[in-house]
Amino acid sequence: MAAAKPTLTDSLSFCLAQLTAAAGEGLGGGKDTATNETPLGRALLALRTRHVKAAGGIERFRARGGLRPLLALLRRAAAAGPAPSQAGSGSAPSSVESAIYDGPAPSSGPAPSSASSSSPSPPARLRKTLDLALSILANCCTEGACRTEVRRLGGILSLVTILQCVKTDSIQNRTARALGNLAMEPESCGDIHSAGAVPLLVESLTACQDSQCLQSVVRALRNLADSPQHRLALAQQGAVRPLAELLAAAPDPALTLALVRALLELSRGCSRACAEQLSLGGGLGPLVSLASHPKKAVREATILILANLCAQGLVRPALGNAGGVEVLLGELRRRRGPNGAGPASQQPLVRAVCLLCREAINRARLRDAGGLELLMGLLRDPRASAWHLRVVAALVGFLYDTGALGRLQALGLVPLLAGQLCGDAGDEEEEGREAASWDFPEERTPERAEAGSFRSLRSWLISEGYAAGPGDISPDWSPERCPPPPPPPEPAEPTSPTLGPASLRTPRTLRTPGRSPAATSEEPWGREGPALLLLSRFSQAPDPSGALVTSPALCGLLAYVTGSPGPPSPRALRILARLTCNPACLEAFVRSYGAALLRAWLVLGVAPDDWPTLRARPVRRQHRELGEMLLQNLTVQAESPFGVGALTHLLLSGSPEDRVACALTLPFICRKPSLWRRLLLDQGGLRLLLSALTRPAPHPLFLFFAADSLSCLQGLVSPTVSPALPPTIPLDLDAPSPCLYEHLLGPAPIPAPDLHFLLDSGLRLPAQRAASATASPFFRALLAGSFAEAQMDLVPLRGLSPSAAWPILHHLHGCRGCGATLGPVPPPGQPLLGSEAEEALEAAGRFLLPGLEEELEEAVGHIHLGPHGGPESVGEVFRLGRPRLVAHCARWALGPGQCPRKRALALVGLVEAAGEEAGPLTEALLAVVMGVELGARVPA
Template sequence: MAAAKPTPTDSLSFCLTQLTAAAVEGLGGGKDTATNETPLGRALLALRTRHVKAAGGIERFRTRGGLLPLLALLRRASAAVPAPSQAGPGSAPSSVESAASAGPAPSSGPTPSVASSSTASLPARLRKTLDLALSILADCCTEGACRAEVRRLGGILPLVTILQCVKIDSIQNRTARALGNLAMESESCRAIHSAGAVPLLVESLVACQDSQCLQTMVRTIRNLADSPQHRLALAQQGAVRPLAELLAATPDPALTLALVRALLELSRGCSRACAEQLSLGGGLSPLVSLASHPKKAVREAAILILANLCAQGLVRPALGNAGGVEVLLGELQRRRGPSAAGPASQQPLVRAVCLLCREAINRARLRDAGGLELLMSLLRDPRASAWHPRVVAALVGFLYDTGALGRLQALGLVPLLAGQLCGEAGDDEEEGREAASWDFPEEQTPERVEAGSFRSLRSWLISEGYATGPGDTSPDWSPERCPLPPPPEPAERTSPDPGPASLRPPRALRTPGRSLAAPEEPWGREGPALLLLSRFSQAPDPSGALVTGPALCGLLAYVTGAPGPPSPRALRILARLTCNPACLEAFVRSYGAALLRSWLVLGVAPDDWPTLRARPPSRHSQHRELGEMLLQNLTVQAESPFGVGALTHLLLSGSPEDRVACALTLPFICRKPSLWRRLLLDQGGLRVLLSALTLPAPHPLFLFFAADSLFCLQSLVSPTATPASPPAVPGDPEVPSPCLYEPLLGPAPTPAPDLHFLLDSGLRLPAQRAASSTASPFFRALLDGSFAEAQMDLVPLRGLSPSAAWPILHHLHGCRGCGASLGPIPPPGQPLLGSEAEEALEAAGRFLLPGLEEELEEAVGHVHLGPQSGPASVGEVFRLGRPRLAAHCARWTLGPEQCPRKRALALLGLVEAAGKETGPLTEALLAVVMGGESGGKGPSVDC
């Protein structure tokens, strides 16, 4: 078959020549009789179908200078179009400048005057020329270099003029396509907005009936929404409502996809204008329906649009009425399921669900749809920690919903809230004013009229301490954005010190039930959690949720660890709990009273035990005052008739764990001697506590609490005792006594020894037979009795080292306090078991030398239990198993000169040393506590 005969239009040069001629000379010219087409028409058709479509064709067209005549041709063509009529009320502006300044186009019906004035009078040749030229330009604008060239050559304004003047679907479609391709770059997008194309696009969007043209218009609007400023401009010029109306009316799947993609772009950072237009256009119900669309792209876009709309409070009630709450909750639950995607896909839905909690009608739907459980799962998820502050702020919306609060408490909200008080800063993104609750929409009148229900609410807020006065509340108040009150005037300040506010609790803390009149109420990131905890603390019996280890630890960690003065609300919560009789047993069972004393009064937090953690300087004196006040509140409850009955029941009829907790807590909260003596001494509470020391610890700080409890009880038993210094050791080197054995050791002993003792090492030690016989019944029988040794001048002493024998020989010859007893004692830090000290003690007992035993024990105490000794030495001394040393260890442990940490560490060493043999330890501690051998007015906290 012969090849087709080449034609002139196969040459790009020929086509560019015709295009240039038409741009210069005009659109006229005769037709070719063979093809019934003008040369320009054939050139444009060849450019569109062959040259531009070919591989690399757009680049060749641009580099050969084709864009300049093409744009010139479009300018000539737009100038040849008849001007649109100005008669109709819905007609478009007569110029691009007026189009740019016009307001939103009408949203109903086409513009017949424009159609009749431009479409009917447009010649067929001009129409075809525009179609082909616009198609070529739109194809070229898919390339970045061409877009920049068209922008440089001023090609945007002719396109906007054609869009304004020619109301033909095909030309509108190609013009919008060219503008949409240009809008893929931000600079071109700005130029299109400045040229006033948006009102024209909106007008064409309303008037057009062709689905393909509508898709192109929608795509162009989507590309023009490339920045927050442009999205706002599109919404303000009425671009959203026509899209919403089309979405509600169109059955075309392709157009539906284009519409949801455009609405998704327009709703990013959703403005008020966007939300209003989408709602007025009836787009909410279609979007909810499309959330279950079989096509994933449509489904996910619709869901994200709904999530974006939640940023505007004015549309959230209508969104809930349309079923948006259930849709967003279901989608978030699905994304958090076993096949969950990453956190990034959940973030907009979490934000939307939290914003939905700001209106009562949506909170009810959310609660019924399982939203509370979902929010709680987010709080428990460490991977969602960045959203925890937002979730807690959302839960504040349920502050007055008793049923929801009960459900949240049952789900374990309180310990999670306590953990949030000192957590890491998370997603603290500020919402705009438009995101505030729509339950109290902003009034447009200059003066707001307060309804009776609001006055009642404000009165309740003031009475409960949530507001300090009428000025702190307004009809648009919502718990999640409690404003800070203005600072007091200088004349109102009660203290000239401008430093941080004191931790001293206000007077209202000491008398619960009165309204708070604090000058300031800080509202930081912990504010929502504290507000919810305060609401829980106002229940008749909040003990089950708030008087627990995790909840108390969270509150105390916030009070002591806040970078500035803590919120007075936290102090009120603690005061409210300690003043509630229903919480007394919970404070006892949970070791709450011991925790208050440890953390606030003594300054030892759980993280400081057993290893001390470095902490910045704290306001310990202020914390101590707060702790003493809270313990005083518990004392008032404990010493009331109800409290006495409750404590007696716990100690006598409670479980073993309750009995131990009660015995440990009593010294902290009981000051009446008749009460603590009856419970702790007469009814065996002290022995219950002592017997529990060697059992598995029921609390991480149990031994610390126990040491402090025993110390407090000792102070109660002997309140007037003064700190006693350690008893003087006879062998104290500072006051040595004369040595009576030393004269026997010189080269000329006086008197001369009449006896020598032979040790296993071969060492001979001189001695006097008479002195040795007199000092001990053992040696009297050995040396003066019927044993063979009575006739020997060299008597062997088996199983005795020289160091152990040295204090024995000194003692036999009358030395008391000469320092010989210190010889076998190893220095601090070295073990006593297996040492020469233990050997000497054993020998003193074997040789019936009780005085020497006592002297050696005092020497051990002097070396290992002195003022500079550490807690580790206490257990080492106790392991020797001697009652007097055990009592000495107990005295050192409970001595007032020890700081609380050393006291607790020493008790820990005693418990480890005692092992399963608890009798000696119990008796030693009992004797020291009851004997009042070392009292004191209070512990020293300087470790």
């Protein structure tokens, strides 16, 4: 088949020449009688269908300078109608436009000949020229360099002028398409806004009926919403309402997708104007319906629009009535499922659900749709830690919903709130005023008579510290609208004191009750404020013990109180005081070791994280005073008739764990001798506690608590012992006595030794037979009896090392306190079992030398339980199994002047050393607590 004959329009140069000529001479030109078309029309058609669409065609067209004559041609066309400044959105159609509506529709190919005329009328020819030129320009604007060139050549104003003057759907379609392509550049977007294109595009939305034209206009508006300022400008110029009305008219699928994509862009950072227009345009119901659209793009865009709308309080009630709560909860639940999306896609939905909690009607819908369980799942999820503060703040909306609070408590909210007090959750994003609850609109309600229920609520709010006085509360008050800080004083008044670190780090404040606004100190409302408010609400229940008097909850509150860089919130202190003053919480404080925890953390400065290390933590005076006050509250409860009955029941009829906890807690909260003596001594509570030391610990700090409890009980039993005077070291060890054995060791001893002892090592040690025979029954029988050794001058001593034999020889010759007994004792940190000290002690017992045994035990205590010894040495000394040393270890562990940490570590070592044979340890500790003397003097 022969190739088609080339035509003039196949040449880009020819087409550009025709375009340049038309731009300079006008839009008319001569008619080609062979084709019934003007050369300009054939050139434009060839540019659109062949040259621009070819690979690299747009770049060649721009490089050959085609944009300038093309824009000049468009300006000539725009000049046929009124200028943009002379025709507004409501002006009458121009003469050109009227002529165009009478002409035939444009086509992509050659115009067919008419039966009534041999050539198209001038208006129809103008419309066709505009169609082709705008189509070429719109295609060129898909390239970035062309967009820059068009903006530089002033093409935006020409397009806006055509948009205003020519109201034909095809012209509007192509003009909007070109503007939409130009708006992909931020600079061009700003110029389009400045040229006044937005009102004209909005007018096209209401006047145009063609779906393709509407899609182009909608796309142009979407691209013009590229920044918060431009989105606000679009909303203020009425661009959102016609989009919502079109969406409500159930358009075709293509237009539906274009509309939801445009509304998604316009609703980012949703402004009040955007929300109002979308609601007035009837778009909420269609959006909720489209959330289940079969097409994924429509469905996801719609859900994000609904989430964006939640930022405006005025539209949230209507959104909830339309079913938006259930839609957003369902989508968030799906995305959090096993096959759901990542955290980034969940973030806008989490924010939307939390904002929906600000209105009562939506809270009810959310609760009925399982939203509480979903929010609790977010709080438990460590991957959602960045949203925890927002979720907790949302749950404040349920502060007065008793049913919801009960459900939240059953789901385990309280320990999660306690963990939030000192957690590392991300910062909560600040919401604008327009996101506030619409249950209390900004407009103040007229003054009206206050009902009795409101007066009661106001009294309760003042007593709880939510407001300083009646003037701070109106019937429009809500929990999330905290009273603003007091205004700065007038120059004539004295200035307020400098704010502390807590005030500087908290943007919102609450005032302390009971004072006038001018004299109140600011109560911090920082990141922990919502959690404390909810915990305070839970603590006001008749019996909050099941949720709040638990180890996790108490640890969270105490960690916040002691770890706050500035003064903690008074609300946290009120919660602790309220719990310790509630009789219903007494048994829970006993069962959970709460009283012991209060004393350890606040009074002694030992937190669970500090144990078992010996990390120093200074105890602040205010923390100690707080701990003593809380323990005093528990003492008042414990010594009341109800408390006595409760404690007696726990100790005698409770579970084994409850009985041990009760015995351990009694020394902290009982000061009446008749009560603690009856429970601990007469009814066996002390022995029960001592027998539990070697069992598995029911609490991480159990042994620390037990050591502190035994020490407190010892102080109750023997209150005259001064805690500042620990047992002293024996004087004979401080000032050694003269050695009586030294004269036998010289080169010419007087008197000369008449006996030598032979050790296994071959060492010979000199001795006096008479002195040795009188030292013990063993040596008297050996050296002065009928044994063969009585006639021997060299008597063997088996199983003795030189170091172990050295104190024995000294003792046989009358040395008492000469320091020889210190020789076989290893220094602290080295084991005593298997040492020469143990060998010497065993030999002293074998040779019937009780005085030497006592002196050796004193030497061990002097070195290992003295000033240079530590808690780790107590267990080593106990392992020797010597009764007097066991008593010394118990006294060291429970000494009144001992550091609480060292005391507890010593008890840990004693329990480990005792193992399953706990009888000696129990008896020794019992004797120390009861003040019974066991054996010899007590070393330091």
